[in-house]
Amino acid sequence: MAAQILDGKAMAQAIQQELAEQTAEYIQNTATVPTLAAVLAGDDPASDVYVRNKRKDCERVGMESVLHRLPAETSEDDLLALIAKLNKDQAVHGILVQLPLPKGIREQRILQAISPNKDVDAFHPENVGRLVQGRPRFVPCTPYGVQQLLIRCGIETAGKHAVVIGRSDIVGKPMAILLSARGAGGDATVTICHSRTADLAAHTRQADILVVAAGRPKMVTADMVKPGAVVVDVGIHRTEQGLVGDVDFDSVREVAGYITPVPGGVGPLTRAMLLLNTLTAARESLA
Ligand code: NAD
Numbered sequence: 001m002a003a004q005i006l007d008g009k010a011m012a013q014a015i016q017q018e019l020a021e022q023t024a025e026y027i028q029n030t031a032t033v034p035t036l037a038a039v040l041a042g043d044d045p046a047s048d049v050y051v052r053n054k055r056k057d058c059e060r061v062g063m064e065s066v067l068h069r070l071p072a073e074t075s076e077d078d079l080l081a082l083i084a085k086l087n088k089d090q091a092v093h094g095i096l097v098q099l100p101l102p103k104g105i106r107e108q109r110i111l112q113a114i115s116p117n118k119d120v121d122a123f124h125p126e127n128v129g130r131l132v133q134g135r136p137r138f139v140p141c142t143p144y145g146v147q148q149l150l151i152r153c154g155i156e157t158a159g160k161h162a163v164v165i166g167r168s169d170i171v172g173k174p175m176a177i178l179l180s181a182r183g184a185g186g187d188a189t190v191t192i193c194h195s196r197t198a199d200l201a202a203h204t205r206q207a208d209i210l211v212v213a214a215g216r217p218k219m220v221t222a223d224m225v226k227p228g229a230v231v232v233d234v235g236i237h238r239t240e241q242g243l244v245g246d247v248d249f250d251s252v253r254e255v256a257g258y259i260t261p262v263p264g265g266v267g268p269l270t271r272a273m274l275l276l277n278t279l280t281a282a283r284e285s286l287a
Contacts, residue, residue, distance in 0.1 A: 003231070003256040006153055008145070012268035015148070019275050020061040026282060027062065034282035035064040036094040036120065036274075037086045041079060042072040042102040051098050057271050063278060066092070072102045079105060080113050087115040093285055094120035094278040117284060120277040123169065131174060134181050137284070138277045143175035145269030146211060146232050147185040155209070155230055155258065158187035163203055165220070165246070166213035167194040171234055175211055200224070218248040228257035234266050 027033055036058055040051045051067065058065035068082055079101075086095050095118045101107055111119075116126040122138035130136050139147075150157055162179045166172030172192065179188040193203050195214075204210055204224040212220050213234035225231060235246025245262030253259050260266055 003253045003259040005253075006149055006230075006232070006258050006260045006265065008149060008260055008265040009263075009268045011149060011152055012145075012272040015269070015272040016057070016061055016275065019272070019279060022279060023062040026279065030282075030286065032091075032282065033062070033064045034093050034279050035066065035091055036096060036278045037066045037068060037089075037092045039068045039070070039079070039082060039086075039095070039097045041070040041074050041098075041105070044100065047098045047100070051096075054096065054271060054274060057275055058278070061275055063275065074102065074105070076105045076109065079110055083110065083113045087113075087118065090285075092118065093282040094118055094274075096120055096274070118281055120274060120281055122174075122277070128169075128174075132177055138280060139178065139273070140170060140174045141273040141277065142171050142213075142234060142266060142270045143178050144273040144276075145266055146175060146234070147178050148273070149232070149260070149266070149269055150209070150230070151185040153258070157185055157209060160188045160208040161191070161206055162188040162209040162211065163191045163193060163207035164211045164213070165193045165200070165204070166211075166215070166234070167192055168213065171213040175213065179209070179211075212246040214246050216246055217244050218246070220247045220252060222248070222251035222255045225252050225255045227255050229255075230258040231256040232260050232266065233262050236262060236267060 023034060038051050055065040086092050095114050097110055111123045114124055116124045119127050120138055122140040127138050164172050164176045176190045176192045179186055180190040191203055193200055201224040205226050207229055209230045211232045215235060217237040231247055231252055233245035233247040237244050243263045
């Protein structure tokens with residue numbers, strides 16, 4: 001029997017609806033509008049689309065977004081000066097610096113300059129440390145979205161074997177931390193696979209829950225999946241056949257119990273979690 005589709009798009013819409021209500025309540029109670037400052041440096045067309053979508057999402061739930069657009073030849077110092085200004089600006093609750101940054105700008109230096117209280121992408125070492133210790137302020141948007149999907153679809157993670165392919169700071173590592181943390185959407189036994197893993201399929205075939213964030217189009221095929229497993233595809237690739245993920249959807253759906261589509265799976269949830277983190281930042285700013 002073909003796998004049940006985990007509809008990330010519909011779930012993200014439901015979360016946005018909840019956030020719109022919570023945002024309206026926040027505005028009513030504080031006379032302040034939760035505000036996200038987006039910094040876009042350079043002219044990468046994909047980044048342009050991502051930032052535009054994130055700003056539209058803010059509007060849709062009643063939040064404010066302010067775009068700071070910098071030319072590709074911006075210096076690291078200029079960017080640091082802008083971040084220092086946004087850190088101080090009490091009307092700004094969340095700061096998002098769209099990656100990748102133009103050549104010559106050290107990403108780590110920029111991300112560490114963002115105030116941990118406004119770090120809605122959760123890339124600052126303080127926020128990573130808090131996540132690892134199980135007391136997060138913000139959770140990185142993509143793994144947070146995947147965890148919400150599992151929780152809201154009633155997929156049990158406790159005691160399950162979760163295999164994560166990928167060890168990036170943005171997806172793989174925080175995903176493994178969340179799945180192994182105590183509590184809802186956690187308590188799993190986690191294996192992290194990466195580009196140096198020997199016999200990847202031997203690991204993936206043991207997964208009750210398989211999260212794929214390798215950045216390799218259609219890399220996971222049906223023979224790599226345990227029958228009935230939950231398969232979450234984080235990958236996004238623009239191809240001539242349209243958007244595809246890291247999972248060979250057509251073959252894997254015949255084996256898996258549940259599967260996320262691309263598009264319409266993890267992507268919309270990632271965007272919804274950025275809004276949730278922005279509202280959290282606004283709430284925390286009052287504390
Ligand atoms: P990345 O390139 O930083 O990391 C990829 C990871 O996969 C690395 O840790 C690497 O060791 C591992 N890997 C690569 N090839 C492998 C192989 N053959 N076998 C096992 N492991 C392998 O990428 P990332 O930023 O983590 O993103 C991963 C994918 O997810 C990309 O396609 C990206 O576009 C997508 N993405 C989607 C969203 C979303 O909202 N849906 C968000 C972020 C990233």
